[in-house]
Amino acid sequence: VTPSEGARGGTGRQLEMESVLALRGLVLLRDSVEWEGRSLLKALIKKAALGGEQVHILGCEVSEEEFRAGFDSSINSRLVYYDLFRDPLNWAQTGEALPGGPLGALQAMCKRTDPGPVTVALDSLSWLLLRLPCAALCQALCAMSRQHACRGGGPAAEQLCVLGLLHRELHGPGPTGALSSLAQTEVTLGGTAGQASAHILCRRPRQRPTLKTLWFSVLPDLSLDLQGGPPLESQPHPDPHTPQVDPASHLTFNLHLSKREREAKDSLTLPFQFSSEKQQALLRPGPSPATSRIFYEPDAFDDLDPEDPDGDLDV
Amino acid sequence: MFPELNNLLNTTPDRAEQGKLTLLCDANTDGSFLVHHFLSFYLKANCKVCFVALIQSFSHYNIVGQKLGVSLTVARECGQLVFLEGLKSSVDVFFRAQAEPHPLQFLREANAENLQPLYEFVREALKPVDDGEAAWRCPVLLVDDLSVLLSLGMGAVAVLDFIHYCRATVCWERKGNIVALVHDSGDTEDEENNILLNGLSHQSHLILRAEGLPTGFCRDVHGQLRILWRTPSQPTTQRDRSLTYQYKIQDKSVSFFAKGMSPAVL
Numbered sequence: 001v002t003p004s005e006g007a008r009g010g011t012g013r014q015l016e017m018e019s020v021l022a023l024r025g026l027v028l029l030r031d032s033v034e035w036e037g038r039s040l041l042k043a044l045i046k047k048a049a050l051g052g053e054q055v056h057i058l059g060c061e062v063s064e065e066e067f068r069a070g071f072d073s074s075i076n077s078r079l080v081y082y083d084l085f086r087d088p089l090n091w092a093q094t095g096e097a098l099p100g101g102p103l104g105a106l107q108a109m110c111k112r113t114d115p116g117p118v119t120v121a122l123d124s125l126s127w128l129l130l131r132l133p134c135a136a137l138c139q140a141l142c143a144m145s146r147q148h149a150c151r152g153g154g155p156a157a158e159q160l161c162v163l164g165l166l167h168r169e170l171h172g173p174g175p176t177g178a179l180s181s182l183a184q185t186e187v188t189l190g191g192t193a194g195q196a197s198a199h200i201l202c203r204r205p206r207q208r209p210t211l212k213t214l215w216f217s218v219l220p221d222l223s224l225d226l227q228g229g230p231p232l233e234s235q236p237h238p239d240p241h242t243p244q245v246d247p248a249s250h251l252t253f254n255l256h257l258s259k260r261e262r263e264a265k266d267s268l269t270l271p272f273q274f275s276s277e278k279q280q281a282l283l284r285p286g287p288s289p290a291t292s293r294i295f296y297e298p299d300a301f302d303d304l305d306p307e308d309p310d311g312d313l314d315v
Numbered sequence: 316m317f318p319e320l321n322n323l324l325n326t327t328p329d330r331a332e333q334g335k336l337t338l339l340c341d342a343n344t345d346g347s348f349l350v351h352h353f354l355s356f357y358l359k360a361n362c363k364v365c366f367v368a369l370i371q372s373f374s375h376y377n378i379v380g381q382k383l384g385v386s387l388t389v390a391r392e393c394g395q396l397v398f399l400e401g402l403k404s405s406v407d408v409f410f411r412a413q414a415e416p417h418p419l420q421f422l423r424e425a426n427a428e429n430l431q432p433l434y435e436f437v438r439e440a441l442k443p444v445d446d447g448e449a450a451w452r453c454p455v456l457l458v459d460d461l462s463v464l465l466s467l468g469m470g471a472v473a474v475l476d477f478i479h480y481c482r483a484t485v486c487w488e489r490k491g492n493i494v495a496l497v498h499d500s501g502d503t504e505d506e507e508n509n510i511l512l513n514g515l516s517h518q519s520h521l522i523l524r525a526e527g528l529p530t531g532f533c534r535d536v537h538g539q540l541r542i543l544w545r546t547p548s549q550p551t552t553q554r555d556r557s558l559t560y561q562y563k564i565q566d567k568s569v570s571f572f573a574k575g576m577s578p579a580v581l
Contacts, residue, residue, distance in 0.1 A: 033513065033516040033517060033522075033543075033545075034543075034557075036517070036545065036546070036547055036548075038547060038548045039548065039549065042548070061517075061518065061547075062547065062548050063483070063487045065487070066487075066548050067548060069548070069549065070549060085479075085483060085487075086483055087483070088476075088479070089429070089476060089480075091429075091431050091434065091480060126514075126517075130472050130475070130510070130514070131472060167513065167514075167517050169509070169513040169516075170510055170513050170514055170517075172506075220549075
């Protein structure tokens with residue numbers, strides 16, 4: 001591979017990533033216990049922030065400190081964080097909790113976005129889905145895009161991106177299906193042999209759904225590194241330098257035939273093979289006597305009865 | 316604590332990590348040996364331990380603890396261990412005046428919606444002592460086990476909320492650890508337990524899963540332990556690590572070996 005080809009491959013992949021990750025509308029990041037999705041969520045947030053978008057984050061599952069770790073200070077200052085981790089259900093009664101509980105916090109987020117490109121990150125949609133009725137959550141998500149469209153010029157489809165982290169194993173087919181029907185893009189995380197993959201299903205209006213697979217890793221500085229393809233299978237290749245061993249060399253019995261033995265074997269006619277020689281031999285009576293005779297000497301104890309030859313059998 | 320398990324987890328009482336949630340899970344076998352391990356581990360690590368013990372009596376854990384080199388009686392007396400004995404105190408709930416809060420209050424209420432009293436108990440038990448000098452290393456919450464709360468009528472989301480608040484207080488605010496045991500019945504129809512197990516798995520930094528052998532009971536190999544290290548929010552260059560070992564439980568220790576390498580077979 002010449003260096004120029006490698007570079008072309010790199011930019012080609014970069015362009016591919018740009019087109020695939022031009023995410024708008026509701027994007028579901030479906031992760032699992034083995035392949036977590038929060039680092040990809042943070043990588044997409046970083047990309048949006050570097051692109052000049054406003055970024056609003058509703059943090060439910062991890063502390064704000066833990067979520068902000070990994071972003072550098074310039075990006076951290078652009079992130080607007082709503083903390084639902086410390087006291088989501090207002091048990092502490094300190095008055096610091098976000099009013100209205102989880103649903104109130106979600107609705108409040110909708111109201112506070114300024115016109116222009118916005119990325120909203122929900123960490124996580126699963127947390128909200130377990131505590132809010134599915135219908136209310138879906139309505140709040142729809143309202144978010146509607147309100148954003150009302151506020152500023154341009155259709156919401158181009159302006160608003162909602163990244164929702166969803167843990168696959170937690171929800172039944174009903175709620176998952178409802179969210180899928182609302183989503184423009186579904187990213188399903190998986191992987192093999194230590195390499196993460198993302199299966200991206202895009203549904204654009206008036207276009208056929210497209211399915212693409214990206215192999216990626218998230219670097220410690222939260223940038224996305226795309227790999228070309230799945231990791232090569234680590235097969236045990238036979239070492240070309242080891243001499244081929246003849247398995248029939250050290251046996252206690254002889255598997256080889258000498259030349260004479262081989263010739264004798266090849267010239268042998270099988271008993272049930274009907275060759276033309278055999279046919280002729282059968283048709284022409286041979287010179288040997290046709291009748292054969294049986295010689296029988298009865299024992300002294302045999303009692304032969306010519307009329308009933310089986311009479312001596314004790315049956 | 317079992318030294319061999321410490322080696323597998325690459326940890327010692329002196330170097331215990333902080334701010335972590337460890338999930339213990341058992342399927343088709345009894346995973347309580349893991350609970351005894353972590354109880355003695357954190358007592359030896361000089362941590363303040365709040366043990367919500369809903370399954371066995373205090374004397375049971377004490378007897379096993381003594382085999383592992385810790386005395387729960389001494390730890391309780393000197394204030395290192397706060398022990399909620401579920402079996403005994405559940406009876407107290409019914410003989411108290413209703414106005415007094417009790418950690419297991421949900422047993423008495425017909426429509427207990429949440430486990431806030433239990434959370435308040437834990438928060439109070441692990442409150443930092445204002446001595447000026449920290450007596451104990453870090454607070455640790457140990458729960459044996461969470462599945463029984465589902466059997467007692469709480470919903471999976473209520474138990475998840477309880478652990479959420481415990482994580483916020485114990486792991487994040489006070490830089491302590493949580494260790495909780497959840498049973499995996501393997502029953503796909505038990506939705507509540509599956510939600511609890513999967514929900515906690517996504518929040519855990521370490522998952523220890525004890526499984527019975529798929530081939531059945533064996534005298535020399537009692538089960539298989541799967542260890543999964545997770546980083547729920549930080550990207551790592553190496554993907555989450557997973558190891559599997561088989562084990563045999565003896566009187567005072569547990570021996571671990573690679574699959575198929577039981578001393579009885581070699």
